[in-house]
Amino acid sequence: MSTKNIMIVGVGGQGSLLASKLLGYLLMSEGYDVKVSEVHGMSQRGGSVVTYVRYGEHVASPVIDEGEADSIVSFELLEAARTLPFLKKDGTIVTNIQQIDPMPVITGAAEYPENLVEKLRSTGAKVDAMDCVALAREAGSVKAVNLVLLGRLSHYFDFPDEAWDRAIEACVPARFLEINKKAFALGRAN
């Protein structure tokens, strides 16, 4: 198979590292060659953060370029829009509808764009948008947004439930396991 590409995007501090760790574990256990690329340091401080997950028979580049992402998983709506150029023609965006104002919006130098989900869809992109914060809260913690998103993303893969379960158990600390499993289930069901 050719290499498949998943981008995880959001705002520094939203928990995208756990999402990429879990996907990496899952894809390895399914027998793929995998590369995961992330950026640490300055950009983690509330800036746009991007993680690349690539898998296939043999993966060369650690990054995903414009027009290459099969799936974009976004923790925040504006970041989904920012990443649109990376989406493959027939790719899918799975996004949380949460809006976090970036500093230029907070200071009044720019405005947060309106109706982003509709605008994204008008480009022909397939957009699966949901209120992950509400579902995470329902699961027991607003921090479980990442597992809600992964639950939703799991729709687009053929991996069995048990494979996802094993990955969650391997990557999530035991004391948060119940909340995270619930969050994943809610994301998958909705």
Added chain:
Amino acid sequence: MKELMLGNKAAARGLYEAGVCFASSYPGTPSTEITEELAKYDDVYSEWAPNEKVAMEAAFGASLAGRRSFCAMKHVGLNVAADPLYTMSYTGVNAGLVIAVADDPGMHSSQNEQDSRHHAIASKVPMLEPSDSAEALAYAKLAFEISEEFDTPVLLKMCTRVAHSQSVVETGERTVPEKTYNKDIAKYVMMPGNAKRRHPFVEERTKKLTGYAESSGINRVEMGGRDLGVITSSTSYQYVKEVFGDSISILKIGMAYPLPVEMIRDFASKVKKLAVVEELDPIMEEHVRALGIEVSGKDILPICGEFSQNLVAKALGGEVHTGRSLSETLPMRPPVMCPGCPHRGLFYTLKKLNCTVLGDIGCYTLGAVPPLGAIETTLCMGASVSSIHGFNKVLGEESEGKTVAVIGDSTFMHSGMTGLANIAYNGSNSTVIILDNSITGMTGHQQNPTTGYNIKGDPAGKIDLEALCRSMGFDRVAVVDPYDLAACEKVIREELASPAPSVIISRRPCALLKYVKRKPPLGVNKDKCVGCKSCMRIGCPAISIKGGRAEVDETLCVGCGVCTQLCRFDALKSAEKEA
């Protein structure tokens, strides 16, 4: 066992398997995790040193003592450690000594984009350059072999995309070779007479290493289509493979210095067109051109920034992927200080007082970003303290009354102390603010000599900043809590007005530290809020204006309460208290 492993963790694993016994580093993105991962092995002694020069010299001592030793740093850290490096090239080693240096093309978290291969060339120290995690592991082990075989320190060059990408590795067992220390003045005392005899040794060694580069297999040829031949290394090799697979021929360089000669001549003779694909400076390209071989490189590829597969495809005629975009311009999302960051209150106050602020390297560099916009300079580690002295000496009293240097606790220990000594010794009436958040923050929470804990989190020696500054001759040392805006303002006014140089320690632990208890998020009383936007002036990402009233994002707010001190209408309250 096969594992998906971060490049830095894989390097650490390779060092571990090679029997490294001693590691001393100063954290710096993207190098930090190598040493953090080494610290997880109980049979390796590891530590955070105050700076890279100290780390490298400590590793030198451990190598002399007969154990394989290691230090890691980011590219600019190697400038700090260049002094020992260039002469260690002459002394050579006893047990193997490996130095990891991590470049940051694209400057994800750095103040410049320098290419550390220049240091390898200038110091005449061999440099290995892995292109993924498996090579990071293998080359880390190999580096120790080369170090002992050729009697030289060896540089292991990482870059952001190798250091911070995970790929599959296979781990092995650890073996620990040991040597004994023998006194050898001619080899280890680099006074002129001895150094004169060591320099020819270095030149001879480089010749031998060039032979190694030709024949050892560290550099390899992957013949494919012969219309195009590409010489490449590191992550650039992966981009070339991504675009062209086996359809072109590749000379994959694993040893960045010294470069092979015959291998390149031979490869060039077999392909119709030759190109070098390397990030940053045209080092391999100039080496090839100096051999009289026609080659393209920076004429078709950029010298600035990172590469990617599309960029390589565009330059070399591969398939370029394109995407779509929205027609409107999206607001940028630059990094900002975290909610609850103790630096915020201090920078708010400095801006309010219209101070001239000379900055340094750390999270607090973000004090230059709107709306705080307080910091006016950032150069390198420690430069705030050294440069305020020169600034004030030239501009005199007027400047002394309104200029401050700001520097973090870890950066102060790294190279702020010597600048402070200069202020004390040569007498400028300067005001230095140490932003003591009790951790090395920017690189992800490493301990330092002021925190009282070592790399493993165990209790360790703790330098008392107040006592240190007083002992250096500063009679005025004030401590203030940056969450208390009124106290901050009072202290800064007093110290700027004082006739003697002073140090202000702005002390509160980083809000992201696990032991720092978060308070419940604040809420806005919409009846009291008049939408005056006073609370917006601190640039907290948790506060925004929605429908003409302030709103606090409960997922971001940590309840620090700095914003409540700006609200004249008592509209910002703890949600808990309000209920």
